[in-house]
Amino acid sequence: MASRGIPLDNAAIFSIMMEGILYGFSVLMFIGTMWALTYRRRTNEIHRPNVVVACMLLILSTAHMVVDFIRVEQGLVTYRNTFPGGPAAFFADVAQTTFVVKNIIYNLQTMLGDGIVIYRCYVVWQSVWVIIVPSLLWFGMAVSGFGAVYSLSKATSEAEDIFAKSTGQWITVFYAMTLASNLSASGFLAYRIWRMECDVSALRATKSFSMMPIVRVLADSAILYSVTLLSALVCFVEANNGQYVVVDMITPIISITFYMIIIRIAMRKTTPSHSSLSTIRMANETARETQQRYNGRTPVEVHITQITHQDDNDTCKPAY
Known part of the structure; x- marks a missing residue:
């Protein structure tokens, strides 16, 4: 299959530029995330899983950025005049170690990001069946x-093309499953929160608290990631070299979507111990219990102002 689009050496320059911009933005958001997770909190109040995930996303996106720099330097400088076919042929060679390594990092970043969304979906629904x-x-x-x-690591001179059948079929399935997994988990998550908001709002007398901003945050992050991923899938199916650019942009975008949720929810907190997932869990229980207790009666006022959850040692830890 003949590839179309911009030349691969031009695509390499453009992709490293776009990835660098998004990576810099993700680093700033990482700093904001760590502030949101640790500001005015004692050590035992910090939600460690979120800190670990945030650090892992930063490490993976940084590693991807470093490998991309090395790959561009090799293709445009080190092997510019020695690699058969020049820089364009170098960047088309999927058997290159740097290309294999950057794809490993991208896969790990994607699996971590999608795994977080699935975990959040489970926390909100409290049911294995949904996920x-x-x-x-x-x-x-x-x-x-x-x-x-x-398949990339075993590519031969007869199949050194990312669009070749031996490699392309795996990548197409990976993109499709990633998109479907993210959309389904994000959809279930947003729907559950929206239903809880409807249940609670129908029973409370005031609108001092609303979970709709959480739904909008989740929707924004899902749309940002899904649109980028869909663009990569379309470019790949059409054998367009633009997919190299889009894929390099996805890695920092995965980090950005995770940081964005924590930062935007932290900006809406009214107390240091307020937490989104804890709020959602309590709102879920409140809506269910209140409906059972006051079924058929006049609406009652439900206050949800400060929600925390206990760990095994009975210490309060906020969860986002």
């Missing part, structure tokens, strides 16, 4: 990602 489909898609994504990386 069965997203989880199956996630495992399928892991298998196809491994198959893509393996």
Whole structure:
């Protein structure tokens, strides 16, 4: 299949530029995220899983950026005059170590990002059944990602093209499953929060608290990631070299979507111990219990102003 679009050496320059801009933005958001997670909190009040995930996303996106710099330097400087076919042929060679490594990092970043969304969906629904489909898609994504990386590492001179059937079929499945997993988990999550908002708002007398901003934050992050991923899938199916640019942009975007949710919710907090997922869990229980207790009666006022949850040691930790 003949590829179309911009030359690969031009695509390499443009992709490193776009990734660098988004990476710099993600670093600023990482700083804001760490502030939101640690500001005015004692050590035992910090939600460590979120801190770990935020750091892992930063490490992976940084590693991807470094590998991309090395790859561009090799293709345009080190092997410019020695690689058969020049820089364009170098960047088309999927068997290059730097290309294989950057795809491994991208797969890990994608699996981590989608895994977070599925976990949030489980926390809100408190049901394994809801996340069965997203989880199956996630495992399928892991298998196809491994198959893509393996096929790239075993590429020969007859199939050194990312659009070749031996590599392209794995990558297409990976993109499709990633998109489906993210959309399904994000859809279930947003729907559940919206339903809880409807249930609670119908029973409370005031509108001092609303979970709709949380729905909008989740929708914004899902749309940002899904549109970028869909663009990569379309470019790849059409064998357009623009997919190299879009894929390099996805890695920092995954980090940005995670940081964006924590920062935007932190900006709406009214107390240091207020937390979104804890609020959602309590709102879920409040809506269910209030409906059962006051079924058929006049609306009652429901106050949800400060929600925390306890760990095994009975210490308060906020969760986003």
